[in-house]
Amino acid sequence: MLTNNDIRIRDPFILVDQESRSYFMYGTTDQNVWEGNAVGFDAYKSGDLENWEGPFEVFRPSAVFWGDHHFWAPEVYFYQNNYYMFASFKAEGKSRGTQILISENPLGPFTPHSDGPVTPHDWECLDGTLFLDDQQLPWMIYCREWLQVHDGEIWAQRLSCDLKATSGKPILLLQASEAGWTVPVRGEADFVTDGPYLYRALNGELLMLWSSKSKHGYAVGISKSRSGQLNGPWLHEPNPLIDEDGGHAMLFKTFAGELKLAIHSPNRSPNERPIFLTIVEKNNQLLVKR
Numbered sequence: 001m002l003t004n005n006d007i008r009i010r011d012p013f014i015l016v017d018q019e020s021r022s023y024f025m026y027g028t029t030d031q032n033v034w035e036g037n038a039v040g041f042d043a044y045k046s047g048d049l050e051n052w053e054g055p056f057e058v059f060r061p062s063a064v065f066w067g068d069h070h071f072w073a074p075e076v077y078f079y080q081n082n083y084y085m086f087a088s089f090k091a092e093g094k095s096r097g098t099q100i101l102i103s104e105n106p107l108g109p110f111t112p113h114s115d116g117p118v119t120p121h122d123w124e125c126l127d128g129t130l131f132l133d134d135q136q137l138p139w140m141i142y143c144r145e146w147l148q149v150h151d152g153e154i155w156a157q158r159l160s161c162d163l164k165a166t167s168g169k170p171i172l173l174l175q176a177s178e179a180g181w182t183v184p185v186r187g188e189a190d191f192v193t194d195g196p197y198l199y200r201a202l203n204g205e206l207l208m209l210w211s212s213k214s215k216h217g218y219a220v221g222i223s224k225s226r227s228g229q230l231n232g233p234w235l236h237e238p239n240p241l242i243d244e245d246g247g248h249a250m251l252f253k254t255f256a257g258e259l260k261l262a263i264h265s266p267n268r269s270p271n272e273r274p275i276f277l278t279i280v281e282k283n284n285q286l287l288v289k290r
Contacts, residue, residue, distance in 0.1 A: 040059045174234045
């Protein structure tokens with residue numbers, strides 16, 4: 001068994017699997033995160049979020065897979081009786097993009113489901129996440145990278161019901177500089193968007209968690225949709241939810257009904273570890289329980 005302190009992982013994502021009554025943790029698990037050829041994705045299994053079995057090899061690319069480095073931020077969802085992985089990949093001469101993979105088992109093996117990336121092929125994109133709207137229609141929310149557009153963006157794109165392709169045109173939700181807590185990563189015009197995650201609060205509000213750089217480092221902010229729908233407009237909380245060198249957040253409910261926030265911290269390789277914080281909804285706000 002491994003503990004959280006034993007597991008190096010970035011961008012941790014928790015699948016709460018009702019059938020097995022287990023938590024499955026996915027994330028960026030390659031030892032060489034930033035350069036060189038990628039290996040794949042590993043996952044871990046737990047009954048208590050503290051003690052973990054693994055690592056289990058859940059994705060290894062075939063010889064003809066289009067991506068060969070920067071295998072980042074896999075998220076896994078149970079949808080229409082299968083498990084779907086949304087993950088970012090990169091190759092020389094090809095834009096970074098989110099590919100959708102499929103498996104009958106939460107521990108894989110995951111194989112390509114969409115025909116290559118479902119993000120626009122000439123955009124540098126990452127961190128696609130699945131969202132089901134009020135009609136249970138699937139959408140992908142993703143980032144367009146600051147490396148290409150300087151002021152990082154977050155977009156929404158309808159998906160086909162079988163998650164094989166996109167439908168319609170993408171919708172711009174926000175730019176990083178709109179939030180008062182973000183600071184440039186270099187110069188005066190380069191702002192990061194990272195790791196969007198959608199959450200419907202108890203009061204019905206539609207919230208988006210996303211990461212960027214604050215004056216204290218890697219941080220998690222919250223934006224609210226004024227209309228309660230994806231197309232916003234999106235209003236930004238003035239202060240980050242997490243402002244202590246931790247980010248790429250997602251929310252999940254434990255089997256005991258507690259709301260938990262998963263992040264990695266610190267944001268320095270190779271010291272990243274999974275962190276799980278208890279969240280309370282109070283006065284129409286998400287707050288970290290101290």
